[in-house]
Amino acid sequence: MTFLGELRDEVSRLETGQAARERAAVDRSGAVPAGLPLAVVRARDVDDVRATLRLASRHRVPVVPRGAGTGLAGGALADEGAVVLDVSGMDRIVEIDPVDELAVVEPGVITAVLDAEAARHGLRYAPDPASAALSTIGGNIATNAGGMRCVKYGVTREAVLGLDVVLADGRLISTGRRTVKGVSGLDLTSLFVGSEGTLGVVVGASLRLRALPEQTLTAAAAFGDVAAAAQACVALAAARRRPSVLELLDGATLAVVDRAEGTDHATRGNALVIAQAEGPDAAEEIAAIADILGKEATWSERAVDPASSQRLLHARRSALPSIERFGRALIEDICVPRSRLADAFAGVRRIAAAHDVAIYSFAHAGDGNLHPIIGYDAPSAQPPAAVGRAADDIFALALELGGTVTGEHGIGLLKRDWLAREVGPDVLDVHASLKQALDPLAILNPGKGF
Structure with a gap:
């Protein structure tokens, strides 16, 4: 019997x-594979995943x-001859334990759905990627996703x-535990988080x-230029303030939102x-944050209720949709030390001018994670050559500033060469040794990550 028949x-x-x-061949990156996958498995349970990998290995x-x-x-591009293993249908929230403050979920659970269900117990799932309304927990784990609350x-x-x-041969293993503490054996859980499906397929998670x-x-402050805004964010860190969200938008982004x-x-x-700022000391904390931000601000405001907080956050939440409303966008992410955030914004501005492209930059300023969004007009999703050259210069800038070519989006297929430059041959x-140990036939997401 043929493989597909089996x-x-x-x-x-x-x-x-x-x-x-x-x-099933493409993801939101806009990249297009050379061919089409052989087939798509819509997994309903762990047995479907195990059978797929066992037969694929054989x-x-x-x-x-x-x-x-x-x-x-x-990271999810599928080329000719591959089987796409779609686990989005494995979407059960198996358990929420309000005492131990944990959830047990399948990989297809939508991030925002888990957060909403946790809220019924007075809890939250803290990671909050911008794609929370669409992205799955399994995808978040695969890329070690971040978000605004990650600061x-x-x-x-x-x-x-x-x-x-x-695993690649169909074996099912469990890593980690339900406890916050635990040091038994190697930390295999952390190994799989961020591995982009290259070492195994996540079918369940305790979170x-x-x-x-x-x-x-909430507090907001406007500044005369992005350098002053970035310096204000650095001043918050130097003063040991602890915001739960700290976002920075440049002038180009504000203009397109307007x-x-x-x-x-x-x-x-x-x-x-x-x-x-949040929690029982939120009032004291936000007052201190507002005072620091206000020293060089051209405008500032503090929210007095949830509605005004949402209004102040609206600019950040609408940034990417606003950019995409007027054209296509190459959505990038780099991360630099917080102390170099102003240098990163300045470097991105120079790159935009050098390549004559529009770049809208906003950042999770509390952890130095910058999103330079390169806008372009083109009949297809494939960006013009100048956009690609600008992206390469942005990655080089991140490394020059002591940072990384991705803070939360992952390496996938598009940043493999830059990973090599960042981490080096050793x-x-x-x-490669870890990949060989866990996937000796190299069948899992080939060509991605490393």
Whole structure:
């Protein structure tokens, strides 16, 4: 019997039609693979995943794990001859334990759905990627996703206590535990978080939840230029202030938000900083934050209720939709030391001018994670050559400033060459050794990550 014949007998649902294969071949990165995958497995349970990998290993067929397809680095691209293993249908919240403050979930659970369900117990899932309404927990784990609240709570890795993972040969293993503490054996959980489906397929996760804050207060301040705004954010860190959100938007971003939303942010200054503080000491904390931000600000405001907080945050939440409303966008992310944030913004401005491209920059300023969004007009999703050259210069800038080429989007297919430049040949050899140990036939998401 052929591979597809065996696979059809073993899994709940197998799709081989062209339309299904076209949809499953791409992600949100805009990159297009050279060919189409062989088939798409719509996994309903762990047995589907184990059967797919067991048969793929036997027949040496590449497997591309996939969730919602919201990735921005080409991590879910599927080329000719591969099988796409779609786990988005495994979407049960198995358990929420309000005493131990944890959730047990399948990989297809939508991030915002888990957060909403946790809220019914007075809890929250702290990582909050911008794609929370669409992205899955499995995809967040695969890329070690971040978000606005990560300045206080850390990225996805800090929320993952344990994982159920199916290895390339179909074996099912469990890593980690349900406890916050635990040092038995090697930390395999952290190894799989951020591995982009190259070492195994996550089929379950035990996740740490946090208590919902008693109150959340917001402050915003505009500045004459982005350098002053970045310096104000550095001043907050130097003063040991602890915002739960600290976002910075440059003048180009404010202008496009105003154009899309009918707002007037750009009239107040050429950069905007939005900060939040939460918990029982929120009032004291936000007052201290507002005082520091206000020293060089051209405008400032403090929210007095949830509605005004949402109004102040609206500019940040609408930044990317506003950019995409007027054209296509190459969505990038780099991370630099917080002390070099102003240098990063200045470097991006120079790169935009050098390549004559529009770059809209905003940042999770509390952890130095900058998102330079390169806008362009083109008939297809493939960006013009100048956009690619600008992106390369942005990655080089990140390394020059002592940072990294990705803070939360991952390496995928699109940043492999830059990973090599960042970590060097010896580290790549270690990566290859781990890959060989866990996936000796190299069938899992080939060509991605490293």
